[in-house]
Amino acid sequence: MGPTEAAHVNTRAGMVHVALSLNHHDLSPMKSKDRLSTIVPGVPLDDKNVIIKALNLYRKKTGSDNFFWIHLDKKVPIGAGLSGGSSNVATVLWAVNQFSGGLATEKELQEWSGEIGSDVPFFFSHGAAYCTGGGEICLPQVVEDIPPPIPLDMPMVLIKPQQACPTVSNVQRLRLDQGSSVDPLTLLEKITQMGISQDVCINDLEPPAFEVLPSLKLLKKRVLAAGRGQYDSVLMSLSGSTIVGIGSPEPPQSVYDDDEYKDAFVSEARFLTRRENQWYTELNSTTSSFESPADLSPTWKHHCRNRFSRTLAVCLR
Numbered sequence: 001m002g003p004t005e006a007a008h009v010n011t012r013a014g015m016v017h018v019a020l021s022l023n024h025h026d027l028s029p030m031k032s033k034d035r036l037s038t039i040v041p042g043v044p045l046d047d048k049n050v051i052i053k054a055l056n057l058y059r060k061k062t063g064s065d066n067f068f069w070i071h072l073d074k075k076v077p078i079g080a081g082l083s084g085g086s087s088n089v090a091t092v093l094w095a096v097n098q099f100s101g102g103l104a105t106e107k108e109l110q111e112w113s114g115e116i117g118s119d120v121p122f123f124f125s126h127g128a129a130y131c132t133g134g135g136e137i138c139l140p141q142v143v144e145d146i147p148p149p150i151p152l153d154m155p156m157v158l159i160k161p162q163q164a165c166p167t168v169s170n171v172q173r174l175r176l177d178q179g180s181s182v183d184p185l186t187l188l189e190k191i192t193q194m195g196i197s198q199d200v201c202i203n204d205l206e207p208p209a210f211e212v213l214p215s216l217k218l219l220k221k222r223v224l225a226a227g228r229g230q231y232d233s234v235l236m237s238l239s240g241s242t243i244v245g246i247g248s249p250e251p252p253q254s255v256y257d258d259d260e261y262k263d264a265f266v267s268e269a270r271f272l273t274r275r276e277n278q279w280y281t282e283l284n285s286t287t288s289s290f291e292s293p294a295d296l297s298p299t300w301k302h303h304c305r306n307r308f309s310r311t312l313a314v315c316l317r
Helices: 050-062 084-099 106-113 120-124 167-173 184-194 206-212 214-226 253-257
Strands: 011-019 024-030 035-038 067-073 128-133 142-145 155-160 233-236 243-246 265-272 299-304 308-313
Touching: 050 067, 050 084, 050 106, 067 084, 084 106, 084 120, 106 120, 120 128, 120 142, 128 184, 167 206, 206 214, 206 233, 214 233, 214 243, 214 253
Parallel strands: 024 308, 035 067
Antiparallel strands: 011 128, 011 265, 024 067, 128 142, 155 243, 155 265, 233 243, 299 308
């Protein structure tokens, strides 16, 4: 949720970073103006795009005069509730800070990033965090690193129908008095001690999302029914419209057999963490991370939430 959309929502949640190898970025320096390009229709290329907002924010905060060209090969579906835009912001801030000589600390980048989106600061955690707050009008975002409560090799499957779920509509329909009363820390403790189960995976945005998109509720029911014993839990991602099956990388056969889902986005995913002063790396990558611009190689890879793979082609002079 962006800062405006989440202005009246106070959230407390445990969040984990998910790997999903999809989005690629080529990034090179420019002399006087940022340039963003993509072949994906419907993606804004001006300052409405959060990538350009991230570049502008970095220059505003640090006084840097560096400009960049970025080509985005976006394959994560728009409106999937997978925080693709937010992970883009965090990745761009971290990368340009490296290219600019480390003018800011990671803590500063984390704090600044909340000006663009309420969930962006999470990506500056190490991959698992307890997050509180929900928009600057309500409470500031606080991200507390925690040990991964789930095995990193836990498989998942993501299923997103063609229909998107507007975040603003979901938040407007959210009734806090009808949400879960269970303390998220209690749920986190239970997950840590006993593992994932259906009763500990709670998303208060599911009811309003299912009002906006009844077919999404039906999809969750179908996955639950078809995957009995296959998944430890089935839930909706953030504000939707992706249904997540935890415990198996395969969707139920009904997703393949039903014509209603012939155009659905289906992908395997896994959890992901990062080390101090390093960015997220591909699970099977042998590429070493670096701590300063001097360590940059001509081409390097790193991943962000939902296996958002980014390749940044660096040509610094």
